[in-house]
Amino acid sequence: xxxxxxxxxxxxxxxxxxxxxxxxxxxxxxxxxxxxxxxxxxxxxxxxxxxxxxxxxxxxxxxxx
Numbered sequence: 001x002x003x004x005x006x007x008x009x010x011x012x013x014x015x016x017x018x019x020x021x022x023x024x025x026x027x028x029x030x031x032x033x034x035x036x037x038x039x040x041x042x043x044x045x046x047x048x049x050x051x052x053x054x055x056x057x058x059x060x061x062x063x064x065x
Contacts (some may be wrong), residue, residue: 038059
């Protein structure tokens, strides 16, 4: 699964874990993604959306009727 938000394009950031002796090992900061049914161009599709887009209302959720 690709760790990219379908709305804003947020991707993983990269950095280092630092131990007590300050030895650096590589790590990833993944965005928090959720699989939701959203309206994209008027059609309901499942997409991976970051929680920031969900909280701020940038996404219109598709509701089943």
